[in-house]
Amino acid sequence: MDELGIIEEGVDWRTRLGQDIRDRMTDDILFSLQMKLQTTTSTTLIDLQKVAARIEERIHIIAIDYGDYLRRISLTKGDLEDSYPVLLNNFLHIRQQASIRTSVLLHQENKQGQIIQTEGNIQGISSSSMLPNQVTLDDHKEPSHPCGKDRISELPNDLFHHIMSFLSMREAVRTSVLSHWWVNRWTFLQSLKLDIDWFHMDREKFSIFVDKLLLSRDYADAPMDTFQLNSFAIDRVNCWISHAIKHNAKVLKFAEYERWEPFYLDPELVGLSSQYLKSLELTNVALDKMIFNPLNNACPALRNLLLKDCLMEVKEISSSSLKNLDIIDCSLINDLSICTPSLVSLRIKDQRMDNSSFRNSYSMFTTVTLIDASSVISMELSAIDRQFTFVEKDGSSPMFRNLRSLHLGVWCIADLFSPLCRYIRHSPILEMVTLKLSLLHWRFQLTEEHAKTLVGIRDGRGLHVDFDWY
Numbered sequence: 024m025d026e027l028g029i030i031e032e033g034v035d036w037r038t039r040l041g042q043d044i045r046d047r048m049t050d051d052i053l054f055s056l057q058m059k060l061q062t063t064t065s066t067t068l069i070d071l072q073k074v075a076a077r078i079e080e081r082i083h084i085i086a087i088d089y090g091d092y093l094r095r096i097s098l099t100k101g102d103l104e105d106s107y108p109v110l111l112n113n114f115l116h117i118r119q120q121a122s123i124r125t126s127v128l129l130h131q132e133n134k135q136g137q138i139i140q141t142e143g144n145i146q147g148i149s150s151s152s153m154l155p156n157q158v159t160l161d162d163h164k165e166p167s168h169p170c171g172k173d174r175i176s177e178l179p180n181d182l183f184h185h186i187m188s189f190l191s192m193r194e195a196v197r198t199s200v201l202s203h204w205w206v207n208r209w210t211f212l213q214s215l216k217l218d219i220d221w222f223h224m225d226r227e228k229f230s231i232f233v234d235k236l237l238l239s240r241d242y243a244d245a246p247m248d249t250f251q252l253n254s255f256a257i258d259r260v261n262c263w264i265s266h267a268i269k270h271n272a273k274v275l276k277f278a279e280y281e282r283w284e285p286f287y288l289d290p291e292l293v294g295l296s297s298q299y300l301k302s303l304e305l306t307n308v309a310l311d312k313m314i315f316n317p318l319n320n321a322c323p324a325l326r327n328l329l330l331k332d333c334l335m336e337v338k339e340i341s342s343s344s345l346k347n348l349d350i351i352d353c354s355l356i357n358d359l360s361i362c363t364p365s366l367v368s369l370r371i372k373d374q375r376m377d378n379s380s381f382r383n384s385y386s387m388f389t390t391v392t393l394i395d396a397s398s399v400i401s402m403e404l405s406a407i408d409r410q411f412t413f414v415e416k417d418g419s420s421p422m423f424r425n426l427r428s429l430h431l432g433v434w435c436i437a438d439l440f441s442p443l444c445r446y447i448r449h450s451p452i453l454e455m456v457t458l459k460l461s462l463l464h465w466r467f468q469l470t471e472e473h474a475k476t477l478v479g480i481r482d483g484r485g486l487h488v489d490f491d492w493y
Contacts, residue, residue: 405432
């Protein structure tokens, strides 16, 4: 095999690629990951060796030849290296903020002389990242001024919890220092919103905080309605998501740091089967068949599914309960079929205008096939590098009988708007059509004949046609 991956006809280039080359590529990716994180010893980090191996294996599968394999590896490494200055700035910001916080805390301690006891005594971790178990406030006195009376403590629990819900989880935890009545009141909050930005991307402190928070709620046997988590390269996330599922969370939102490899939801640690889950939002997550199947078959209450910047290795979305499905800026490794008879809103779109090398490393031209969209009222199919088609099931004609609003991408201009005409023919009550086109396509690819055809389509059905330029 030569440098371009050209080998004799009928022989798969992968069978001729030595394991030593693959191991070297994996090591190069591992080095880039280590440079990005600037650490390899923390127990709270994803096993970087496994991450590097998954990246190489995925690229090895989707590459069309040896040259494409090398190109995609280079794109991935380049993106990791380009993001290093961002993380360096974050690190410098952390050091600066830590210095300021230390000075403030020392000043407050000298001035007030109050001691806050925290659960556990972990060397090297500031008290701001821990959860208070009990507070020593023996000198606490009721304020003498009548306007300073604690009236919040007299509120009904439902109203009190509603007020607390406007605080971040970190702020809610800190209310424990106000008085004995406030200690651990936060544990009964049913909405948990956790963000690593609170700790300036410090993964160690954030992991300790979340672990202790969930443990404290377990002691209180508190119910959970919403679990929202923004994280960065923390392996414990698998356990935290599993915890939320086991505690019957109705709304689950998870976002991995956008400049990091898509987070791998481990099917051995996370089971998305739930009788209670109604809404699921995932950002920058790798989804394979094993992790996705329960969403199709074991989540009867699931109504809303939003996937953003995800790497989708699944071939089918077939939930019978879904009402709203959004697939935004996602990379599809395989052709995807969608069979969702209860779906009301469908969006498959791209919002990014830049050409991220990270996204290009997984870029594939794939086909999305709609099998049952008979209940859809609003639909947008504007993602690039996609071919959209549909297949009517027996007895389901017309396919889009409830569709009123249709938003299509540049792919619909082929053959004088032939794809657009096909969708319109199968949408008897369609009212609004929006075409997402680039000015470049309009200037160089759309002829006068295209314009006349589009006018004929509009006037023939009395449609309102609009444009979404980019």
